[in-house]
Every structure is written in structure tokens, then in C-alpha cells.
Amino acid sequence: MMDSYIYIIDDLAFFLTGILFLYLFVLSTASHFKHITYPKAQKKYRCAILIRESSPLPDLYGKESPYEFITYSDLYQGINSLDKEHYDLALILPDTARTLSPQLLDKIYDAYDAGIQAIQLHTLVKGCKGFRFKFRVMRDEIKNSLYRAGNTQFGLSSNLLGTNMAIDLAWLQKNLKSSKTNIERKLLRQNIYIDYLPEAIVYCESYPPSPYRKRPRKMISYLLPSLLEGNWSFLNRIMQLLIPSPLKLCIFVGIYALLMTAYNWTSSLGWWSILFGLFIVYSLAIPDYLVEDKKKKKHSIWRKKHLNSELKKTPV
Incomplete structure (x- = not known):
């Protein structure tokens, strides 16, 4: 009986966390698309x-x-x-x-x-x-x-x-x-x-x-x-x-995955997949200028050319 409750809770938690992961993945991917370029203003503003x-x-x-x-x-x-x-x-x-x-x-x-x-x-x-x-x-x-x-x-x-x-x-x-x-x-x-x-x-x-x-x-x-x-x-x-910070969300999923591994390792595979997916999501959301290794930047998933060009011509 206890096993049934655990699996029901696990399924519900996995479903909700999976929906959250997909939501974050869509936003992270969309952030790489170039922002709309507005036509030049037709009048002067102050x-x-x-x-x-x-x-x-x-x-x-x-x-x-x-x-x-x-x-x-x-x-x-x-x-x-x-x-x-x-x-x-x-x-x-x-x-x-x-x-x-x-x-x-x-x-x-x-x-x-x-x-x-x-x-x-x-x-x-x-x-x-x-x-x-x-x-x-x-x-x-x-x-x-x-x-x-x-x-x-x-x-x-x-x-x-x-x-x-x-x-x-x-x-x-x-x-x-x-x-x-x-x-x-x-x-x-x-x-x-x-x-x-x-x-x-x-x-x-x-x-x-x-x-x-x-x-x-x-x-x-x-x-x-x-x-x-x-x-x-x-x-x-x-x-x-209502969404936890990246660190808190990854810690929660990581701890839950460890607990499920100890309880039933086959049930934990989905949680490890979500944790790995969250790492990818947050990596996609990190702009290129924060990646210090220039050799990796040439072929990395962090590239955001439209932002990098602005950073290069902006004096700091």
C-alpha cells in the first residue's frame, strides 16, 4: 500500500516537473531568436x-x-x-x-x-x-x-x-x-x-x-x-x-533523483534525464560573453551573435 502512494506521488511530481522543464526549454530556445527590429522613429521624442x-x-x-x-x-x-x-x-x-x-x-x-x-x-x-x-x-x-x-x-x-x-x-x-x-x-x-x-x-x-x-x-x-x-x-x-531559482530547482531534482535511486533505481532514470535537461536549458540561457574559453565559444551552444556585436562596440 505504501509503495502505491509513493509511486502516485512520484508520478505527479514527475509530471509537474516535466511540464516545468518543457516550459523553460521553450523559453530558453526562443531567447536565441533575434529580437524584432523596430523601424526608425518617424518623429523626434524627448x-x-x-x-x-x-x-x-x-x-x-x-x-x-x-x-x-x-x-x-x-x-x-x-x-x-x-x-x-x-x-x-x-x-x-x-x-x-x-x-x-x-x-x-x-x-x-x-x-x-x-x-x-x-x-x-x-x-x-x-x-x-x-x-x-x-x-x-x-x-x-x-x-x-x-x-x-x-x-x-x-x-x-x-x-x-x-x-x-x-x-x-x-x-x-x-x-x-x-x-x-x-x-x-x-x-x-x-x-x-x-x-x-x-x-x-x-x-x-x-x-x-x-x-x-x-x-x-x-x-x-x-x-x-x-x-x-x-x-x-x-x-x-x-x-x-512560482518557479524556483535555477540552483534551487536543480538541487531539488538532484536530491529527489538520489532518493528514488536508493528506493528504485529504474524509477529514477526519468529524474536524472530531467536534471540533465535542466543543465542544458540553463546553459542555453547563458550568453556567450560569460563563457571564458574562447576556443569553446566557436562551436558552443551559448552563441548569441546579435548581443555579442553590441557588447563589442560598447565602451566599458
């Missing part, structure tokens, strides 16, 4: 770049910079102080931002001209060393591949980091109630598409903190309403909140 008063960006770029930096001490006040007649977009950057990729604003304007109201830029941290730092970079790039680049390939909204993002100023002033307002949740609830521009890069010296507090329980409470409304981007975002 973007206010919001930075904290302590940010060194104005000094780094100088007075001749094409960027319009607006300093603030309170994000809510800083956004609401902007003139909608003068600016079309607000670009929110963290204190840790140090370099902007060439033609970053042009890429933002092209997407905005095509009707995109919210844009997540590519955050790339450079300069720190050590295994812990490299592991975090790899983890964040996996998230970029799966939950940003992968999402947008299927017409679903990108996950929003909370910073390094450009948003329509009129919408932002109307919906931002305080500096801690969850902008991502507001956008998703209104079914506003969030795009991800992997080649529009903001280089940071360390990881930028999110300007607002994210409450997973609050997001999960919208699971049923989003399903009934057919808001697939919001539903997809909520489901992704």
Missing part, C-alpha cells in the same frame, strides 16, 4: 533620464552630453515635476549606472514610436570579481534570457526589473502614487505590453536595487482574475514567480 542626486553620470558624460539628466531625491516627486509637454518618456536609472550603450535612446525611441509604452533595458554589471559575483551575473542573465527575451518572443510582456526602464511619462505620472508603487504590477494589470531590448545596455558597477518593494503574495492574488480576463502576460508573470 526622454528625461531620472537619476539620484548622488549619481556620477552627469559628470561622467559632461555638459555636451545628448542625455538630459534629471536628478531627484524622491522618485515620485522627481517624476511628477517633469513637464509632459516637454518630455515624452522617463528613463529611470540606478545610482550604480556608469555607462550607456551607443544609440540607446535611438533604440528606445524606435520602440516607442512603434507603440511600446514600457521598455526594460538590459542591465549588465561589470568590474566586480569573485565566484559569488560571477554566479549572480550568470543567474541574472539566465533570468534575462528566460523571463525577458523568451517572454517577448511569444508576445508576452517582459519581466520588469524596477530600474533601467523607460516608460511613457503621461502614463507614469497618472499611475505612480508613491515612490514605492509597483510599476510592473500596474502595467500588467492594465494589459500594457512591456518590451525588452537586449541590445540597449546600461552598464552598472554593482547590482541596482529595485526602487519599490515586490510582494509575490500580492501578485499571486491576481492569478484567478488574470485567468478569467485572459490577461496572459500577467498570468505568465505570476506563474514565473
Whole structure:
């Protein structure tokens, strides 16, 4: 009798984990497709770049910079102080931002001209060393591949980091109630598409903190309403909140596979296959610049030429 319960639980766990593996595999594979290239903007736009008063960006770029930096001490006040007649977009950057990729604003304007109201830029941290730092970079790039680049390939909204993002100023002033307002949740609830521009890069010296507090329980409470409304981007975002991190998922599957091997090795073969498949999925999600062995890079599955070309011409 006990054996029957164990096998039922094992079958259910294997089925759910298998569905999750297939979902991640599809997103990881899709992230390798080139992002849509928007036509050149047909009119001129203006973007206010919001930075904290302590940010060194104005000094780094100088007075001749094409960027319009607006300093603030309170994000809510800083956004609401902007003139909608003068600016079309607000670009929110963290204190840790140090370099902007060439033609970053042009890429933002092209997407905005095509009707995109919210844009997540590519955050790339450079300069720190050590295994812990490299592991975090790899983890964040996996998230970029799966939950940003992968999402947008299927017409679903990108996950929003909370910073390094450009948003329509009129919408932002109307919906931002305080500096801690969850902008991502507001956008998703209104079914506003969030795009991800992997080649529009903001280089940071360390990881930028999110300007607002994210409450997973609050997001999960919208699971049923989003399903009934057919808001697939919001539903997809909520489901992704429930997915464990790559490390936790691999540890869980590995431990379960070991336990099943000790109990009945023939029943463990499927779990070892899923674990091996997860390694492939997460390897596919790692961009080429993180693979240090140049000899292997020529024939590896990590190649992402469209991103590498941007990294090469971007000064750091």
C-alpha cells in the first residue's frame, strides 16, 4: 500500500516537473531568436533620464552630453515635476549606472514610436570579481534570457526589473502614487505590453536595487482574475514567480533523483534525464560573453551573435 502512494506521488511530481522543464526549454530556445527590429522613429521624442542626486553620470558624460539628466531625491516627486509637454518618456536609472550603450535612446525611441509604452533595458554589471559575483551575473542573465527575451518572443510582456526602464511619462505620472508603487504590477494589470531590448545596455558597477518593494503574495492574488480576463502576460508573470531559482530547482531534482535511486533505481532514470535537461536549458540561457574559453565559444551552444556585436562596440 505504501509503495502505491509513493509511486502516485512520484508520478505527479514527475509530471509537474516535466511540464516545468518543457516550459523553460521553450523559453530558453526562443531567447536565441533575434529580437524584432523596430523601424526608425518617424518623429523626434524627448526622454528625461531620472537619476539620484548622488549619481556620477552627469559628470561622467559632461555638459555636451545628448542625455538630459534629471536628478531627484524622491522618485515620485522627481517624476511628477517633469513637464509632459516637454518630455515624452522617463528613463529611470540606478545610482550604480556608469555607462550607456551607443544609440540607446535611438533604440528606445524606435520602440516607442512603434507603440511600446514600457521598455526594460538590459542591465549588465561589470568590474566586480569573485565566484559569488560571477554566479549572480550568470543567474541574472539566465533570468534575462528566460523571463525577458523568451517572454517577448511569444508576445508576452517582459519581466520588469524596477530600474533601467523607460516608460511613457503621461502614463507614469497618472499611475505612480508613491515612490514605492509597483510599476510592473500596474502595467500588467492594465494589459500594457512591456518590451525588452537586449541590445540597449546600461552598464552598472554593482547590482541596482529595485526602487519599490515586490510582494509575490500580492501578485499571486491576481492569478484567478488574470485567468478569467485572459490577461496572459500577467498570468505568465505570476506563474514565473512560482518557479524556483535555477540552483534551487536543480538541487531539488538532484536530491529527489538520489532518493528514488536508493528506493528504485529504474524509477529514477526519468529524474536524472530531467536534471540533465535542466543543465542544458540553463546553459542555453547563458550568453556567450560569460563563457571564458574562447576556443569553446566557436562551436558552443551559448552563441548569441546579435548581443555579442553590441557588447563589442560598447565602451566599458
